[in-house]
Amino acid sequence: MQANTHCKWPPNKLEDIMSVERGYDITLCVMRDLKLTKNRTSKLYPLKDLFHNVTSLTSVSYGDLAELPRSFWEKVKYPDVYHTYPQDVPMKQIVKDIKAGLPVSDMPEYNFPMRILKTSTKVCARDTHHDLVIVVKxxxxxxDARTAFRAYMQREKARYPKLKVGVVFSL
Known part of the structure; x- marks a missing residue:
């Protein structure tokens, strides 16, 4: 399949993400591959892996969990049950496909338009390298929420001083 040069991430040059209104549009350009998603079935998890004292060989999907009787939930295995949340996707392949401008097998649930009017000179300075940049809508x-988040990130920075994390707020 040919890569779509109009839908490629990361962009080749800064002009590729400049918004007409002004600022930068950093919304991921993602297209669904209908051939891959048409026959998709829910992933199943053995009950015995999610709940204590269960010997049943039955498997359930994330959607099936809501139908289980309360007696099961009194025996739930944490954090194992959290792994059933439907974000179990082939992330490496999805990132590779997005970077190449190809359709992906799974679409992000929350891909809101992200526009940056003014970039932080601290986070986005030339020759600055981060392990992670968090964009907060x-x-x-x-x-108040931004102040609280900045304080939280400062505490985390103290806990993990070797990890270089930048934070950008999108209004």
């Missing part, structure tokens, strides 16, 4: 009046 925020609102114009979200001062």
């Amino acid at each position: 925020s609102g114009n009046l979200g001062w």
Whole structure:
């Protein structure tokens, strides 16, 4: 399949993400591969892997969990049950496909438009390298939430001083 040059991430040059309104549009360009998703079935998990004292060989999907009787939930295995959340996707292949501009087997649940009006000179400075950049969708009046998040990130930075994390707020 030919790569779509209009839908490639990361962009080749800064101009590729400049917004007409002004600022930068960093929304991921993702297309679903209908051939791969048409025949998709839910992943199944053995009950005995999710709940203590269960000998049944029955397997359930994430959607089936809501139908189980309360007696099962009194025997739940944490954190094992969290792994059933439907984000079990082939992430390496998806990232590779997005970078090449190819359709992906699984679409992101939350791919809201992200527009950056002004970039942080600290986070986005030339020759600055990060292990991770977190883009936080925020609102114009979200001062308190941004302040609280910055304080949280400062505490985490103290816990993990070798990890270089940048934070950018998208309004």
